[in-house]
Amino acid sequence: MALSPRAARSASGRHGFPWRAAGLVLVVLITLTGAGLITFAATAPDPVGPPQPDPAAAPQSLLSPLVDEPTAPEPTPSEANAASGTTHGEAHSARGRLEADPGSTATRPSPAPKVAGMPRSQPTRIRIPRIGVDAPTLPLGLDRNQQIAVPPLDQPKTAGWYKLGPSPGEVGTAVVVGHVDSRATGRAVFFRLGSLKPGDTIEVPRQDGKKARFVVNGVARYPKKKLPLSLVYGHTGKAQLRVITCGGDYDKAAKSYKDNIVVFATLAP
Missing domain, CATH: 1.20.5 (Single alpha-helices involved in coiled-coils or other helix-helix interfaces)
Structure with missing residues (x-):
């Protein structure tokens, strides 16, 4: 099921919460499993390969709040x-x-202190100190195929924010995507995304002059055809961030990676 940009905005509410609209979630799934998101024909595998997440770092359930520490x-x-x-x-x-x-x-x-969300504001950069990312961001909507648009292939060092969803820092699940590598330039903006660990930080400067600082709760790798939508995109009532790129084995025939790497993060107090 594909939604037009106008229908997507209407279904998602005033600030564009697409995760409340089942149709748009299907669009996201099709995008992730197809060629529309981070997989693209110009992708070439790095000789070493992108780092893969530690299985122990994957979040276990959306039911237990990702930001909360386990209690004895x-x-x-x-x-x-x-x-x-x-x-x-x-x-x-x-x-x-x-x-x-x-x-x-x-x-x-x-x-435990509750973290209130921030007002809506477009992100301008994304910084992940542990893996040396300091990249500009650009807003992405839906392309002519009703799939999430991707950063231009000639800008592999640029990340994209899904503008029909919450902005980073706003209550809801904001999404930032980026390429893992490029045939033209080699390693791209999120090549090392899979090496992040719980406790690492992500900083997102915004147009309003404020910075949304997130703490990583978990990092996981999922087959693109089996992406757990409720876990990745579910609205938890908190200001959260998902950073997504490609990972896993490289399929030479399809010229794409078989999996997605997803970083789960929550707005810090």
Whole structure:
């Protein structure tokens, strides 16, 4: 199912949230699995090959917030009492006092700070210090085939922001794409994207003069025909970023890589 640019905007809401429109998600899937996104006829494999992500760095589920740290299992009452020297009766009384006094903060953990999204603003660059990326960005819409347009082949060092979705820093899932390599110039802007690790940072300067700083939560590689759409593009209620390029083995017949590398990142406090 293909949507016109006008239909895509209408389905996505005021700021263009395409992930809420199933039709546009199909357009994205077709783009990723076809020749429209980062795979292109002029692509040539690097003799060494682009770095591939560590399987341990892949996010496991969209249901557990990507930005949250795992918490230790809560001890049983007997374990807690043994560690503190408190009897079961004392623990029961203490628990009753705590429940009766909701204003007490002595034993209540502080909630994790919530990160509010930023106003909408077009990104101008993307910087990823760990892999030496400092590249300009340009807005991308849909091409004449109703697929996501790509950075021009003669600009392999330029990244593209999908302008029908959220802007980086805005609440929602912003998407930035880029080539992995080029027959004409060799390594392209996101050649080393697969070597990122959780905890690395991504900075996106914007036209409003502000910078959206993201922390990498995970890096994964997926076959283009089996891209988990809900995980990659799902709206989590947070300001998140996905950076996508090609990866995996190179298919000489198709002149493209078989997989996509996806970086998951969340706006930092």
